[in-house]
Amino acid sequence: MINVYEYIKNTVVSLMPPEAQITKIELEGPEIAVYVKNVEAVIKSSDVIKKIAKTIKKRVVIRTDPSVRKSEKQTREIITKIIPKEADIRSIEFDHTLGEIVIKTAKPGLVIGKGGNLLRKILLETGWRPNIVRAPPKETKTLTSVLQILLAKSEYRLNVLRSVGHRIHRSPLFKSTYVRITALGGFREVGRTAILVETAESKVLLDVGLNPGAASPINAYPRFDLADFDITSLDAVVITHAHLDHCGLVPYLFKYGYEGPIYTTKATRDLMVLMLQDLLEIAERENKYIPYSIREVRKMLLHTIPLNYGEVTDIAPDIRVTLYNAGHILGSAMVHLHIGEGLHNIVFTGDFKYCRTRLLPRANDRFPRAETLIMESTYGTDYLPPRDEAERELISKVKKIIEKKGKVLIPVFAVGRGQEVMLVLINGINKGLLPKVPIYVDGMIDEVTSIHAVYPELLSEEVKESIYRGENPFEAEYIKKVEHRDERRAIVDSDEPAIILATSGMLTGGPSVEYLKMMARDEENALIFVSYQVEGTLGRKIKDGQREIVTFTPEGKIEVLKIKLKVFSIEGFSGHSDRRQLLSFLNNISPKPERVILIHGEESKVLALANTVRRMGFEVHAPRIMDSLRVA
Numbered sequence: 001m002i003n004v005y006e007y008i009k010n011t012v013v014s015l016m017p018p019e020a021q022i023t024k025i026e027l028e029g030p031e032i033a034v035y036v037k038n039v040e041a042v043i044k045s046s047d048v049i050k051k052i053a054k055t056i057k058k059r060v061v062i063r064t065d066p067s068v069r070k071s072e073k074q075t076r077e078i079i080t081k082i083i084p085k086e087a088d089i090r091s092i093e094f095d096h097t098l099g100e101i102v103i104k105t106a107k108p109g110l111v112i113g114k115g116g117n118l119l120r121k122i123l124l125e126t127g128w129r130p131n132i133v134r135a136p137p138k139e140t141k142t143l144t145s146v147l148q149i150l151l152a153k154s155e156y157r158l159n160v161l162r163s164v165g166h167r168i169h170r171s172p173l174f175k176s177t178y179v180r181i182t183a184l185g186g187f188r189e190v191g192r193t194a195i196l197v198e199t200a201e202s203k204v205l206l207d208v209g210l211n212p213g214a215a216s217p218i219n220a221y222p223r224f225d226l227a228d229f230d231i232t233s234l235d236a237v238v239i240t241h242a243h244l245d246h247c248g249l250v251p252y253l254f255k256y257g258y259e260g261p262i263y264t265t266k267a268t269r270d271l272m273v274l275m276l277q278d279l280l281e282i283a284e285r286e287n288k289y290i291p292y293s294i295r296e297v298r299k300m301l302l303h304t305i306p307l308n309y310g311e312v313t314d315i316a317p318d319i320r321v322t323l324y325n326a327g328h329i330l331g332s333a334m335v336h337l338h339i340g341e342g343l344h345n346i347v348f349t350g351d352f353k354y355c356r357t358r359l360l361p362r363a364n365d366r367f368p369r370a371e372t373l374i375m376e377s378t379y380g381t382d383y384l385p386p387r388d389e390a391e392r393e394l395i396s397k398v399k400k401i402i403e404k405k406g407k408v409l410i411p412v413f414a415v416g417r418g419q420e421v422m423l424v425l426i427n428g429i430n431k432g433l434l435p436k437v438p439i440y441v442d443g444m445i446d447e448v449t450s451i452h453a454v455y456p457e458l459l460s461e462e463v464k465e466s467i468y469r470g471e472n473p474f475e476a477e478y479i480k481k482v483e484h485r486d487e488r489r490a491i492v493d494s495d496e497p498a499i500i501l502a503t504s505g506m507l508t509g510g511p512s513v514e515y516l517k518m519m520a521r522d523e524e525n526a527l528i529f530v531s532y533q534v535e536g537t538l539g540r541k542i543k544d545g546q547r548e549i550v551t552f553t554p555e556g557k558i559e560v561l562k563i564k565l566k567v568f569s570i571e572g573f574s575g576h577s578d579r580r581q582l583l584s585f586l587n588n589i590s591p592k593p594e595r596v597i598l599i600h601g602e603e604s605k606v607l608a609l610a611n612t613v614r615r616m617g618f619e620v621h622a623p624r625i626m627d628s629l630r631v632a
Contacts, residue, residue, distance in 0.1 A: 004169045004317075008032055015044050023065045027165025028158070029261060029305050030313045030528050031059045037068050041126055048286045058314065062129075063099050069127035075101065078125050082118055087111050090135045093147065094128070097154035101128040104135045106470075118313045136450040137472045142274040143451065149301055155370065157302050164261045164305070167235065172317040174200035176340030179373070181597065182227075183623040185209065185222035188603040190378060191245045191532050194222035195344065195599070196229065199339055202316035205237045206335055206348050206374075208250035212508045213536030221249055221291075223626050232257040236315040239264040240350030241332035242271035242415055244279060245534075251276060254303070255528075263315060265323060266306035267331025271415050271448065273301055278414075278444050282509045309333070309364075327353035327363035328575045329416035330452050330459070333418050336367050344632035345369040345595065349376050351600065353574075354581035357387060357414070358423045359452075359459055363577075372631045373593035375585075377601035378532060378576040380609030390572020394421070395428045397568050398526060402437055402490035402497040406524035409565075411512040411539060413505040414444035414550040416575050417531045419452055419474060421501060423463070426476050440491055442482040442511040443503030449474045485511065492518040505531040507538040517551060517561060525565040530573040535602065543569050582609065586616060595619035595631065 009025045012034055016022055022035035025136050026551070032052075035294050038043060042062050053060045070078065072094055079101075083089060087110035093102040102123075105111050111132050112119055122130045136143060150157065177200045186193030191211030197204045212434060214220035224231065231253055239247050239262060250262060250272070264272070276297045283290045307313055314320050323333035328351040335348040347370045350365040350510075385393070412418040422441070428434040441449075450472070452459065456467035466473040482488065492515065502512040519525045533540035538549065547563040577585060586596070596618045598606045606622045614620045621629055 002171060004168070004171050008058065008169065011056050012052055012060075015055065016048060017041050020045075021065075026162060026418070027169050028061070028161040029164045030168060031061045031165075032056065033061050033063050035063045035065050037065045039064050039068075039127070043120055043124065048438075052090065053157055057073050057102045059311075064123075064127045064129065066096075066099065069099060070125075075128055079103070079122060082121055082125070083111050083126040087506070088135075093151055095151055095154050097158050099127070099129055099133045101126070102131045102133055102151070104133045104265055108132045109132050122303050134454045134456075138450060139151070140450045142270060142277075143449055143454065144268055146273055146301060149298055150459065156271040160259075160288050160303055161305075163259070164466050167260070168314050168316060170317055172201050176200055176318045176343050178200060178630060179339055179344045179346070180628055180630050181372075182223065182226070182628040183599075183625055184226065185211075185625065186245070186600050187266055187623050187625055187627070188601070188606050189625075190532070190600055190602060192220065192222050192249070193246050193600060194249075194350065197319075197337065199305070199316075199318055201318045202235045203233055204319055204337070205234055206250045207240055207246045207350070208237060208253060209243075211534070211536075212244060212248075212504075212506060213540070215536065217222060217232040217291075221252075226626060232259070234258060234260055235319070236260055236321075237262050238315070238321055238335050239268060239272065240326065240348070241329055242268045242275050243329065243351070243413065244275060246350065247272050247275070248279065249291075249301050251292040252294045254299045255292045260303065261315070262300060262304040263307055263313070263321060263323075264304065264307070265331040265333055267451070267458060268333070269301070269304045269306050270451055270454075271329075271331060273297060274444060274447060274451070275415070286509055288509075298384055312338075322368075324364035324367070325458070327355075327357070327360050329413075330360070330419075330455060334364060338368070339632070344371050346372045346631070348374040350574055351376055351511040352585075354577045354585045355387065356460060357420060358427075358460060359420045359463060360458070360463065363585070365585060365592050367543060370589065370591055370593045372595050372597065373589070374597045374599055375582065376576065377582065377598045377606050377609045379574065379578040380598070380601050380605035381581065382571070382578055382605070383467065383580055384574060384578035387571040390570050391424050391428075393570050393572070394424060394528065394530070395433050397526065398425070398428075398499060399434055399569070401524070401526045401566070402435055402499070405495070405497050406522070406526060407492065407497060407519060408499045408526050408528060409512065409515050409519055410499065410501050410528045410530060411505050411507055412445065412501050413501065413531055414448045414503045417505060417573060418501055418503070419449055420573060421530055422449070422474055422479070425499060426473075426479075429476070435497075436478055437497050437499060438480050439476075439501065440480050440482050440548075441500045441501050442488070442515070445501055445503060446481045479586045482511070485514070488514055489518065506533050506540070507542070513538070520561055520563050523564050523566070527563075527565055527567045529567075529569040532574055532576060542567060579609070583612065583616075586613065586618070593618070595621065596630065597623065
């Protein structure tokens with residue numbers, strides 16, 4: 001049996017120029033970290049890192065030995081001389097454990113330099129490896145908190161990476177001869193998505209969501225009570241995006257013994273922390289039970305290993321993952337798993353949008369290989385109106401209410417629909433299609449929007465270029481952030497018309513429900529849904545025609561609320577692909593998969609879509625919860 005670690009060390013030493021002066025070689029998560037005293041020798045041998053990575057088929061990172069790093073004071077002085085003032089550096093933070101400096105700047109391009117020449121210069125002259133972070137237009141609690149936690153717990157995080165590294169690069173006990181998929185949640189339903197992928201050697205969990213509309217834990221959480229499911233035996237968890245039905249139960253894993261990594265995009269990591277913190281705060285206010293605490297959320301952050309789109313990464317001895325743009329929300333990803341030495345390839349779409357929007361580019365449809373496709377089917381039977389038609393309808397309905405001095409409540413997901421609708425309304429006002437009225441933004445929307453501005457490379461061309469020009473496409477003088485819940489009554493009681501964007505998008509809690517209670521009895525007001533409403537949620541009940549709802553007063557008394565305001569639903573804003581787009585994706589995906597497994601859809605929609613996909617020539621499966629399927 002080959003000792004993988006020894007093979008890696010011997011190969012690195014044999015290929016690295018001796019003058020680099022290697023001091024140690026560590027397995028740090030999926031990366032091989034090579035610590036050297038003479039980093040200049042490595043940079044001069046420009047192709048040596050590529051050659052090592054190609055030979056051992058691993059990602060390689062060069063770190064400097066602590067003995068050659070300049071002091072913090074010297075490093076700050078050197079950076080000040082190297083980087084032009086126009087870069088507008090906001091802060092420089094030192095990670096002594098990893099030997100990195102985190103440089104927060106308004107203009108990353110001026111810090112990176114042409115072809116990365118300034119980054120190399122900083123590394124050569126200081127011995128510190130620069131990590132460039134784009135500063136948001138205004139500071140956010142989430143991003144500040146994430147960075148502070150990562151820096152404060154850097155030593156713990158390094159220990160996690162090394163533990164994960166040795167688990168990934170262990171010598172396999174078994175040859176990969178089979179691949180099995182088990183449906184733990186999200187099959188023939190929407191919510192609590194969780195898929196277990198098993199080989200003879202490894203176990204990987206794709207998404208760990210909860211169902212916001214479920215009344216009992218047995219229907220709200222993935223079926224971790226499966227007889228042979230063991231949280232502690234998982235090699236890795238991969239999260240597609242930051243909506244709670246896909247990530248809402250990740251911290252639960254750490255409460256019950258999981259010590260492994262979470263793989264996702266950097267944007268999803270940041271948004272996930274915000275969403276989970278908000279979930280806990282709302283649950284505490286509304287006296288709802290969540291089976292974990294903020295402690296597990298922070299532990300999750302320290303175990304998260306962010307990946308870029310297109311970056312091939314080992315996550316187990318016999319599994320490699322690559323993430324691709326899903327077009328659903330900021331940072332959303334399709335997951336490609338390469339299993340064994342060519343044994344099998346799985347693509348899990350997660351939630352995806354197969355058309356471009358004002359906010360995001362279209363989802364990816366090109367993969368190296370794909371024998372099995374696990375595809376969402378939220379709108380498996382529904383044809384949604386084109387996006388431009390949906391925008392016109394929204395503007396028209398809002399305008400009619402505003403002209404009659406009414407107020408419009410638009411419940412939105414903080415991530416995705418909130419920013420999309422803001423862009424549409426701002427465009428409508430700027431073009432004179434809507435009167436200039438206050439647009440109140442309540443809940444997490446403002447914080448999430450600031451996070452969007454940190455990742456322009458993930459956004460649509462128009463929005464990206466706007467941010468690169470130094471503009472903020474989400475800002476206007478009529479956009480008003482609601483700072484405190486006490487302001488809500490004054491907004492509703494005001495004589496002036498207004499538009500209110502508030503979370504949550506399905507009226508499962510948060511400020512949107514409070515506004516609904518205050519606005520419901522006025523026939524001049526309107527409630528406009530722009531997001532999918534899961535079965536069992538208050539949003540779905542109202543959308544389906546229920547006009548009397550049972551609520552509780554601040555004193556805890558039961559109250560029947562009569563819905564007299566106008567109710568509209570505009571489907572074209574969904575971040576999910578409709579039936580036309582799902583079938584188009586299947587026609588265009590390359591290479592063509594042998595089988596399609598349908599997930600994330602109400603049972604009737606899943607089964608109807610399955611019949612159509614079967615007629616297209618694919619082997620099709622629509623598993624039930626707790627079903628297992630051998631795919632190789």
